[in-house]
Amino acid sequence: MNIAVFASGGGSNFQALLDRKSAGDLPAVTFTLVVGNNSKSQVFERARRGAVETFHIAPSHFDSDVEYTQKLLSRLEEKSIDLIVLAGYMKKIPVELTQQYKNRIINIHPALLPAFGGKGMYGMNVHKAVLEFGTKITGITVHSIDEEYDRGYILYQSAVEVKADDDADTLANRVLRTEHDSYWRVVKALSEGRVKITNDGVIGSV
Numbered sequence: 001m002n003i004a005v006f007a008s009g010g011g012s013n014f015q016a017l018l019d020r021k022s023a024g025d026l027p028a029v030t031f032t033l034v035v036g037n038n039s040k041s042q043v044f045e046r047a048r049r050g051a052v053e054t055f056h057i058a059p060s061h062f063d064s065d066v067e068y069t070q071k072l073l074s075r076l077e078e079k080s081i082d083l084i085v086l087a088g089y090m091k092k093i094p095v096e097l098t099q100q101y102k103n104r105i106i107n108i109h110p111a112l113l114p115a116f117g118g119k120g121m122y123g124m125n126v127h128k129a130v131l132e133f134g135t136k137i138t139g140i141t142v143h144s145i146d147e148e149y150d151r152g153y154i155l156y157q158s159a160v161e162v163k164a165d166d167d168a169d170t171l172a173n174r175v176l177r178t179e180h181d182s183y184w185r186v187v188k189a190l191s192e193g194r195v196k197i198t199n200d201g202v203i204g205s206v
């Protein structure tokens with residue numbers, strides 16, 4: 001399975017996936033391409049170190065969305081990408097991409113969807129909202145992507161305790177560790193055909 005990882009920031013989730021690959025836990029997976037919109041993001045450095053090809057592309061480089069989308073799509077096709085793994089990707093996914101890669105795009109979200117999802121719910125905003133609301137449990141969600149933000153089918157969730165003395169940073173760190181221990185499991189199950197995303201839902205379980 002050829003995978004393109006899309007990331008904008010630190011890329012620690014990508015790193016965790018690469019480490020699993022190196023450890024032999026993802027035998028059916030090839031990390032073919034890392035796509036990012038921010039040339040300075042650490043994910044590119046991680047990709048270079050892991051000998052994974054990088055593709056820097058940002059909507060602002062193009063005169064129109066159509067040109068941007070075409071360029072992105074043609075690179076993914078050229079590389080025979082089977083699955084797109086979003087790992088902290090901050091740009092909107094063009095509708096054409098969600099159509100072309102229907103049931104073949106997954107995302108990880110640092111909360112238990114459908115709680116603490118949707119517009120504005122990214123990064124530290126999520127953890128601050130969890131603390132403000134006072135939930136005792138948060139977690140991570142891996143889900144498929146359709147045209148709407150943070151929508152699609154849930155493939156996997158894992159709960160994380162919110163501790164009484166947590167601030168947004170301590171909570172974010174605990175959630176991130178759980179992300180690192182979760183995403184590869186979903187990627188593995190998909191790559192081995194144990195889980196399938198269909199138009200009507202998810203078949204199998206991680």
Ligand code: GRF
Nearest residue numbers: 010011012013088108109110
């Ligand atoms: C993670 O918290 C993920 O859930 C969210 O973006 C963050 C990416 O972190 N979608 P990193 O770049 O993988 O370190």
